[in-house]
Structures are given as structure tokens and as C-alpha cells.
Amino acid sequence: MSSLPLFATAAGRIQGGWEFVWAAYGLTWAALTLYAASLWARRPRKEP
Amino acid sequence: MLSVLALLLLVSGAWLGLAWAPPEREMGDVQRIMYVHLPAVWMGLLGVTLNFICSVVYLLPPLHLGKLIGPLRVLDELDADALAEASAEVGLFFGTLGLLLGSIWGRPTWGVFWTWDPRLTSMAILLVAYAGYLALRRFVDDAERRAAWSAVVGIIIAVDIPIIWFSVRWWNSLHQVQSSPRTVDPAMVLVLRWNAIAFLLLWLVFLSSRYVIAKSRRERELAPPALASEGAR
Amino acid sequence: MSASTRIPGLLRATWLLVRKDLLLEWRTRARANALFFFALATLLLFSFALGPDTTILRRAAGGTLWLAILLASVLALGESFRVEQENAALDGLRLAPADPQALFLAKALANGMLLLLLGVALLPVLGALAGLTLAPRIVMTLPVLTFPLSGLGAMALVLVLGCLAIAAPGTIYAAIASNARARDVLLPLLLFPLLIPALVAAAKATSLALEGDPMLQFGSWLGLLASFDLIYWSLGFALFPLVVED
Numbered sequence: 437m438s439s440l441p442l443f444a445t446a447a448g449r450i451q452g453g454w455e456f457v458w459a460a461y462g463l464t465w466a467a468l469t470l471y472a473a474s475l476w477a478r479r480p481r482k483e484p
Numbered sequence: 485m486l487s488v489l490a491l492l493l494l495v496s497g498a499w500l501g502l503a504w505a506p507p508e509r510e511m512g513d514v515q516r517i518m519y520v521h522l523p524a525v526w527m528g529l530l531g532v533t534l535n536f537i538c539s540v541v542y543l544l545p546p547l548h549l550g551k552l553i554g555p556l557r558v559l560d561e562l563d564a565d566a567l568a569e570a571s572a573e574v575g576l577f578f579g580t581l582g583l584l585l586g587s588i589w590g591r592p593t594w595g596v597f598w599t600w601d602p603r604l605t606s607m608a609i610l611l612v613a614y615a616g617y618l619a620l621r622r623f624v625d626d627a628e629r630r631a632a633w634s635a636v637v638g639i640i641i642a643v644d645i646p647i648i649w650f651s652v653r654w655w656n657s658l659h660q661v662q663s664s665p666r667t668v669d670p671a672m673v674l675v676l677r678w679n680a681i682a683f684l685l686l687w688l689v690f691l692s693s694r695y696v697i698a699k700s701r702r703e704r705e706l707a708p709p710a711l712a713s714e715g716a717r
Numbered sequence: 718m719s720a721s722t723r724i725p726g727l728l729r730a731t732w733l734l735v736r737k738d739l740l741l742e743w744r745t746r747a748r749a750n751a752l753f754f755f756a757l758a759t760l761l762l763f764s765f766a767l768g769p770d771t772t773i774l775r776r777a778a779g780g781t782l783w784l785a786i787l788l789a790s791v792l793a794l795g796e797s798f799r800v801e802q803e804n805a806a807l808d809g810l811r812l813a814p815a816d817p818q819a820l821f822l823a824k825a826l827a828n829g830m831l832l833l834l835l836g837v838a839l840l841p842v843l844g845a846l847a848g849l850t851l852a853p854r855i856v857m858t859l860p861v862l863t864f865p866l867s868g869l870g871a872m873a874l875v876l877v878l879g880c881l882a883i884a885a886p887g888t889i890y891a892a893i894a895s896n897a898r899a900r901d902v903l904l905p906l907l908l909f910p911l912l913i914p915a916l917v918a919a920a921k922a923t924s925l926a927l928e929g930d931p932m933l934q935f936g937s938w939l940g941l942l943a944s945f946d947l948i949y950w951s952l953g954f955a956l957f958p959l960v961v962e963d
Binding site: 456459461463467468472475476478480 | 514516517520521524577581584585588589591592686690693694696697700701
């Protein structure tokens with residue numbers, strides 16, 4: 437568990453961690469794109 | 485669709501807003517994950533709420549809101565069952581995304597990918613429940629029965645949500661409670677709201693798209709046999 | 718029907734249906750026996766999976782008991798509508814004057830009783846496997862009054878309330894699943910997430926009844942279980958007609 441007290445101030449910040457931020461945003465964009473693509477693929481086609 | 489464009493603008497604007505560095509606090513840059521995690525969770529819950537409303541509406545006699553106030557007529561024309569299906573799927577998507585993002589956020593902040601925190605746990609249970617709801621929809625072929633049974637299950641699940649919340653909170657109160665970040669900085673609030681609106685618009689786009697898919701399938705299934713075989717692919 | 722004849726009519730219809738189901742169960746008691754042995758096998762599996770250390774088994778006893786009952790309930794519930802399904806008897810029942818609500822009450826009660834019987838049979842087995850004893854005294858704290866219960870009384874309460882908690886939503890979901898595809902998977906998939914609060918409450922309360930309750934939590938857990946029962950029996954009563962009607 438984190439060793440930070442509940443009300444930590446500037447001291448004791450988490451350093452870096454950018455890889456998690458990228459992972460999070462990457463996941464978000466990938467997921468949104470994939471879901472949008474799946475909706476697009478499933479769209480009803482007009483009968484000729 | 486115009487909404488898609490507006491969305492792309494908003495979402496990219498939000499992303500820039502994040503690289504635009506809202507000041508870090510105790511959590512450092514990891515805090516930024518919150519700007520996608522919270523809106524995703526909120527959209528998941530919104531989907532769940534809408535599904536509950538649609539389930540109830542489907543089971544009630546027609547409300548004919550248009551007779552009360554003219555403009556509400558558009559609500560009368562909504563297919564409650566199709567909307568229930570759409571909101572469940574879109575809600576499940578955003579909820580799952582939110583849960584995964586919460587897990588990613590948890591690793592650097594709490595040191596673990598998962599804790600039995602009441603919010604995470606309740607969310608996880610909820611997502612499994614709605615996966616079951618969607619499975620039910622897939623495994624019932626008759627359109628009328630599917631709609632009625634889904635509505636019943638939707639209501640049952642929704643009623644369980646507060647019960648799950650309380651029981652999990654009790655269950656876990658025997659152990660430690662995780663601290664959650666407090667957003668006080670106005671810049672952070674702004675970015676959060678910006679992203680929330682972006683997610684909301686995305687949610688609306690996905691919802692309407694999924695609704696159209698569900699509605700057209702229902703129309704095909706409920707159509708008179710001659711028409712149905714004519715139009716079948 | 719006027720209100721004065723409705724409730725007695727409902728109760729009578731329920732009673733007749735319950736009797737029918739219990740008679741059926743008795744005549745084919747091989748099924749109930751098989752259910753018991755299935756649950757027994759589950760208990761053994763848990764014991765082997767969790768290790769021979771009886772300390773662990775003892776601590777996990779509450780959860781283990783309810784998991785065994787829950788897993789067996791999936792089979793029991795699935796079966797309870799299959800009989801009707803196979804003989805298309807559900808249609809016959811629907812056409813009969815019986816209220817769908819009476820049908821719900823009857824099915825749910827019959828299922829609940831079967832599960833209760835199962836729980837009662839499993840408890841001594843679990844006791845032997847894990848070296849358990851019942852707590853001597855449990856204090857039950859309700860909002861208005863506090864009274865002592867014996868460990869046995871407390872355990873009985875938990876068993877009854879817990880089995881009722883499984884029976885009500887289980888009956889509705891069984892009715893739905895029995896008419897859907899992949900019904901064997903669908904029933905547990907729907908039922909398990911829903912029952913998590915009841916499972917938590919029942920398991921915790923059982924542990925307290927077995928090991929004692931120094932912090933007086935038993936009443937709270939039982940309250941949660943009782944609320945769950947109340948909500949889902951009412952909801953089931955209201956919604957079941959929508960499930961069986963066409």
C-alpha cells in the first residue's frame with residue numbers, strides 16, 4: 437500500500453509514473469476507437 | 485455526424501488540456517489518469533441508470549407523454565426496449581473502461597492493481613451483472629419475450645445496486661479504507677469537467693448509434709412475416 | 718374477485734401448488750439425495766482445495782457452507798422448472814385458474830425448503846470436517862430490543878433467511894433461463910452477481926454463529942439478509958407474472 441499519509445502535502449509526492457498515464461490514455465483511446473468501429477460495423481444497412 | 489466532429493474537437497481539446505499540465509498534487513502526474521477514469525465511470529453509471537428507466541418504462545402501460553406536453557411526443561416514439569439494450573451495452577463498455585483505468589491508477593498510488601475498495605468492488609459486481617443481462621438478451625430469440633424478461637432482469641439488477649454497495653462497504657469496513665484524492669484545484673476541476681462533457685457527448689453518440697442498431701433489429705423481428713422475409717439479408 | 722376473497726384464494730392456491738411440488742420431490746427423492754451428495758462433494762472439494770489445516774477450514778466454514786448451498790441451488794433451481802418444461806406443463810399451469818403469483822410463491826417456497834433441508838444436512842458434515850462447534854450465546858441486536866440466542870438458534874435463523882434469499886430471485890431467473898438458450902450457464906451467470914450481498918451476509922452471520930460474536934455484528938448481518946429477502950420476495954411477487962405471461 438502507499439506509504440503516503442492521508443493528508444500529505446508537497447513532501448512525499450509520487451515521482452514520475454508517466455508510463456501509467458500513457459497506459460491509461462492509450463487504453464482509453466484504443467477502447468473508444470475499437471468500440472466505435474464495432475458500432476460502425478454493426479450499423480443497419482438499407483434494403484435495396 | 486456533427487456530434488462526432490464536435491466530440492473529436494472536445495476530446496482532443498481535453499487531451500491537450502492534460503498535457504497543458506494541471507498542477508500535480510500528492511499524486512504527481514499519475515493524477516492525470518483521473519481525468520479519464522472518473523468520466524468513464526460516470527458514463528457507465530449513466531448507462532445503468534438509463535437502462536433501469538427504460539426497463540420500468542417498458543413494463544408500464546404507455547405513458548403518452550406527448551399528450552401532456554407537445555414536444556415530449558418524441559419520447560413516446562422511443563423504443564424502450566431498444567434503448568434499454570443500447571444503454572446496457574454502452575454503459576457496460578464505459579464502466580469496464582473505467583474499472584480498468586481505476587486499476588491502472590491504483591498501481592502507482594496504492595501499490596496494487598486491485599483492492600476490495602467498496603467502489604471498485606461494487607463496480608465490478610455491477611459489470612458482471614450487466615454482462616449477464618446482455619447474455620440473456622443474446623440467448624432469447626423471441627423479441628417480445630426478450631424485451632419483457634430483460635426489463636424484469638434490468639429492474640432486479642438495478643434494485644440490487646444499493647444493496648451491493650452497502651453490503652460491500654460493511655464487508656470491507658473490517659479492513660482499511662483507501663484514501664481518495666480530493667480535487668480542490670480549480671484548474672483540475674476544469675479539466676475534469678471538460679473531459680466529462682467530452683465523454684458525455686461520446687456516450688450520446690455511441691448510445692444513439694447502438695439504439696439505431698437495436699431498433700432496426702427489433703423492427704425486422706416484429707415485422708409481418710412477408711415483409712421480414714423480403715427484407716432479410 | 719373482491720379483496721376479501723383474493724388473499725385467501727391466493728394462499729390456498731399457493732398451498733396446493735407447494736403441496737404438489739413437495740409431493741413430486743418426495744416421489745422422486747432420488748433427486749434430492751443426488752443434490753445432497755453433490756453439495757457434499759463440493760464441501761469435500763473445498764476442504765481439499767483449502768488444505769488440511771483445520772484452522773483455515775474453520776475460519777472459512779461460513780463461506781464454504783454457503784458456497785456449497787449456492788452451487789447446489791443452481792442445479793435445484795434449474796430442475797424445478799425443467800419438470801414443467803419437459804411436459805409442457807407450464808402452459809397447463811398458466812391456463813389453470815391459479816394466479817401466476819401463487820405459482821411464484823409456491824415454487825419459491827418449495828425451492829427454499831429444499832435448500833433449507835440441504836443446509837441442515839450439510840451443517841453437521843461441515844462441522845465434522847472442520848472441527849466446528851456452535852457458539853454458546855449470540856446476542857441479537859434489533860432496533861427496538863436486544864435478546865440472546867443460542868448458537869443453534871442463531872444458525873437456524875441464518876439458514877432460513879439465507880435459503881429464502883436464494884429461492885426468490887433464483888425462482889424468477891430459473892423461469893426465465895429455462896426458456897432461453899444456454900440455460901445451464903445463464904442461470905448462474907444471472908444469479909451469482911445478484912446474490913453477492915446475501916452471500917456475504919449469510920457467510921458472515923454463519924461464522925459469527927459458529928465462533929461467537931464479541932462485537933455484536935450478528936444483528937446487522939441478519940438485518941441485511943432479512944432486508945434482501947423482503948425486497949426480493951416482494952419484487953419477485955410483482956414481476957413473476959410478467960415472466961410467465963405471454
